[in-house]
Amino acid sequence: MADDLNKGLEGVLVAESELSSIDGDAGRLIYRGYPIEDLARGASYEEVVYLLWHGHLPDEDELATFTESLNEERTVDEDVLETVKQLADAGEQPMAALRTATSMLSAYEPEGDADPDDFDATLRKGRRITAKIPTVLAAFERYRLGEEPVDPHPDLGLAANFLYMLTGEEPDDLAAETFDQALILHADHGLNASTFTSMVIGSTMADIYSAVTGGISALSGPLHGGANQDVMEVLMEIDESDLDHREWVEQANEEGRRIPGFGHRVYNVKDPRAKILEERSEELAADGEDKWYNYTTTIEQYLSEEQGLAEKGIAPNVDFYSGSVYYQLGIPIDMYTPIFAMSRASGWIAHVVEYQDDNRLIRPLSRYTGPEDQEFVSLEER
Structure with missing residues (x-):
């Protein structure tokens, strides 16, 4: 097996997962057994995130508690926003700004360096990341328009709140529902490049901020997102x-x-x-x-x-x-891939936690094709 070369890991099975499954011939996608059509048309993004992270759809009380906990984490520290403003003023690309800001969020993580085996703590950190990314992206867009950020709306869901922070106006029902569906559709999709990147980072037992930042970096490439x-x-x-x-x-x-x-x-x-x-x-x-x-x-x-x-x-x-x-929906074109990241962060977090629960450091092989038996010559004689 070690002698077989599969460029891009094409067809190579590297992990097992209960999170999502794709049947490419039938055009079928499921999250934890639920058809994507049922989730997109019947659930909210918050329900889908809960499903990915906890293994079942929430009941009303669980959803209310989970949604409230997400809403409470939307505010971003002023130092992070100031950095976001500097990046906007400098003309930085939105994905690069998101990568930088997400990494910086870890400096203001209230739980600090929690035990990497504490998966509940990892999910709490993941909840903060998921809640704050929309705030970061909306602030970036407003800063580069020369406007001040709009504070999160306490009574709006994650999708509607992002559109509100982006424009300063509450979206109508069609816009809010459409964007919520779009987030659901992008939340997870098997072992794609950015998810695998997050898992590789997670396999080292690095913290979830590192894994999500790595996922953002992988998604920014034109062969994946965009x-x-x-x-x-x-x-x-x-x-x-x-x-x-x-x-x-x-x-x-x-x-x-x-x-x-x-x-x-x-x-x-x-x-x-x-x-x-x-x-x-x-x-x-x-x-x-x-x-x-x-x-x-x-x-x-x-x-x-x-x-x-x-x-x-x-x-x-x-x-x-x-x-x-x-x-x-009035979203700037170069914000499309960051929105992809905003949604997919929930999937990255779910995969990292799932993999770390039965962790093995991801360490594939490569075949050496360079020269053999080179004779070393000292610097003075080269």
Whole structure:
């Protein structure tokens, strides 16, 4: 087995997990046995986080207690906000600012260096991280607009509160529900690159701040996070073109351009998360501007049916529809990947705790391909 080389760990089984499962051929995603469709349409993001962390959906009392504990942790220390302001003023990218601020949050952790085997303490720290990331991101956006941050709203859920802190106005029900669904859809997704990064860090028994910061760093790479931003930039290019959006897609195809948001490392059919966000995009279009929804559906129909991508196992992924959904909610394009991190942090935390409960340091092998038997020559004689 040690002689087999699997670049990117393709097909290599490295862990067992009870958290999420993906059937790429059937287009099925479950969190702890629950279909993603049921959770997205029937639960709140807070309920899903509780499910991932505690293994069961909360009852009313458990949810009330958990939600209250999250809400109490939303405030971010002034020193952290000052650093966020400095990063915004310096023109830093949002993901880099989030990475820096998340790492800095550990300096103000009230439990300090708790025993790494104390998983309850790890989850309490994870709760603080999950609660504070939305505050950090909203503050960053407002600072770079030259405005002061908006204090968290005590009566809003995590999704609605983020939109409130971002804009200073309470979102309507459709916007709040749509964004809450988007967070649920991105909360976990098997052993992807950022989750595996968090687990590797966690396997050293490093603290959860280190693991989440590592997850953010991995997610910032263009091969992992960021495709929804690419999708929206394409849609805006279509909107600014003199061509009809159907003609634009045909011309792009003739030129050999790759349309982002199509294809997935795991799914061979349409991503189930994309189906849900497509429904939301249509609802938002009916409530406001419909061109973004029309662009995406036209592209999907053309590439999937007329160009035969569906027959080749290349179908829309979650990013194909999340980009236009976020845009319709008034979220800046370069905040899309940080929002991905805001949601996925709950999954990173769940995987780290699960792995550490039966921990073994992750230490794979590599094959040496360099020279052998080199003769050392002293510095004076080189």
